[in-house]
Amino acid sequence: MTVTIQLPRVKRPCDSNRPGERKPRRQKPQARTAKPGASGRRKGMAERVFFVLFLALPAVTLIQSVLFRAEAQAVTRRDDPYPQETVLAGSGWTFTVPFPVNNKQDIEDLIACESGGQNVSLPDSDGIISDGILQFHRGPNDTMSGSTWEDFSKASGITGSPRNPTDAIRMADWAISHDLGPRWTCWRNEGLSPGY
Numbered sequence: 001m002t003v004t005i006q007l008p009r010v011k012r013p014c015d016s017n018r019p020g021e022r023k024p025r026r027q028k029p030q031a032r033t034a035k036p037g038a039s040g041r042r043k044g045m046a047e048r049v050f051f052v053l054f055l056a057l058p059a060v061t062l063i064q065s066v067l068f069r070a071e072a073q074a075v076t077r078r079d080d081p082y083p084q085e086t087v088l089a090g091s092g093w094t095f096t097v098p099f100p101v102n103n104k105q106d107i108e109d110l111i112a113c114e115s116g117g118q119n120v121s122l123p124d125s126d127g128i129i130s131d132g133i134l135q136f137h138r139g140p141n142d143t144m145s146g147s148t149w150e151d152f153s154k155a156s157g158i159t160g161s162p163r164n165p166t167d168a169i170r171m172a173d174w175a176i177s178h179d180l181g182p183r184w185t186c187w188r189n190e191g192l193s194p195g196y
Helices: 040-077 104-114 148-156 165-177 185-189
Strands: 086-090 093-097 121-123 129-131
Touching: 086 104, 093 165, 104 165, 104 185, 148 165
Parallel strands: none
Antiparallel strands: 086 093, 121 129
């Protein structure tokens, strides 16, 4: 034997009261609409790109600082074959010039002999006044016209004054490199060159 139990049916709001009436369809929820002319997908892609760039910025900065620090340490550790300055010194005097000097020892010997490191203008053994730490001879009538400095300046293109130690050292370095060392009396007296 079979027993059938029927339970009373509870009405739901979507159930119709009338037989044969269609139930209304459920509507799908609508997606948010984007602004006119902009696609929701593109906006999402741009946001993702900015987000990735935002996250990558600290990493890029860290990498740059590590590379810069490593490069700076490599530069300071490397021995520079061309020093940016040269120190010339003797008994009681020192001159630092902002360039490499090729004939450092010869110039130090000349300075010691010619002026003892004093930046002076004095008559030389021939009565003509000489100027500066390297005692460049003046020209006739006690002027720079026709002087040793003027001759060297025309040949080398170096300008300045024999009374300026930096200019004088630069000029002497050029002169010695061009076999003009014997123009100084001390060059021969000190035995730096056999002379002319």
